[in-house]
Amino acid sequence: MSNEIQIKQLAELFKKTGQAHHQAFIETDGEDPDWPIWYAGYLEDRLTPFLAAPITRSRLVFCLVATDDEHGAASPNAPWPEYYAERVLECLGPAEEPKTDRLALYHFDGCPFCIRVRGVIGELGLDVEMRNIYEDKTRREELREARGRTTVPVLRITSGDGQVRWMPESADIIRYLQVTYGRAAA
Ligand SMILES: N[C@@H](CCC(=O)N[C@@H](CS)C(=O)NCC(=O)O)C(=O)O
Known part of the structure; x- marks a missing residue:
């Protein structure tokens, strides 16, 4: 199927x-x-x-x-x-098809909410592209364009078919990562 x-x-x-x-x-x-x-x-x-x-x-x-x-x-x-x-x-876990989402985290170094999310990414050993909004202004502008604000952390999820979702809120991001990838990493 x-x-x-x-x-x-x-x-x-x-x-x-x-x-x-x-x-x-x-x-x-x-x-x-x-x-x-x-x-x-x-x-x-x-x-x-x-x-x-x-x-x-x-x-x-x-x-x-x-x-x-x-x-x-x-x-x-x-x-x-x-x-x-x-x-x-x-x-x-689907009956077929491995997970093909690509993940990118909009963040900056000293942000405590970002630190929590980065910690979970590290624990789960996930391959997430880090997009620091202060090191690269174009990332900040992308975020503003997509969400109308530049609050971080925000996880950008691109599915295999190219669909993009923007997920704000550190608690939601952490739960999403744990639920989605925790099983495979366990
Ligand atoms: N409730 C949010 C809080 C995020 C937050 O306050 N982020 C701060 C940095 S630590 C921020 O981006 N502030 C600047 C702004 O809101 O534009 C979460 O848990 O992710």
Whole structure:
């Protein structure tokens, strides 16, 4: 199964899951603070064909919570089923296709938030291009153009098909890196 077809089918599964969840919580109009637990129960077996290895329910809950936070912070306007499909495949490991994202960190030396992110990159042994916004002014301008501000750290993620995402907030970047790459590095 190609990665594109996998994402399409997985997005369909997420749509179905959302509908089933809404049906189950019809009395509260879908409101359910513990939705990741419900989703994980529904998805656990249904996800098997999409993933490289079996998953535990707790790992799935963790991945769903991280994906939801990340969606809200980085791409709130992106359609959620497709977004979830891509992230869940990255987070839990697709059945095929190695990860091909390229990462670049916009940062500067003395920034404490950047230091935390650089620490995690070092721990995970990731290949991330470092773009120091004070050593190279063009990087600062790129950041301003993309985000309307130059606050760092910001992770720039370029996927295999050339799509670019900009992820601000050190806590979100750290969680994303740990969830996405922690398993492979463990
Ligand atoms: N909540 C942000 C805080 C980032 C932040 O305050 N960065 C400082 C440098 S340590 C910065 O870029 N300040 C300049 C600005 O906001 O334009 C995070 O955790 O990433």
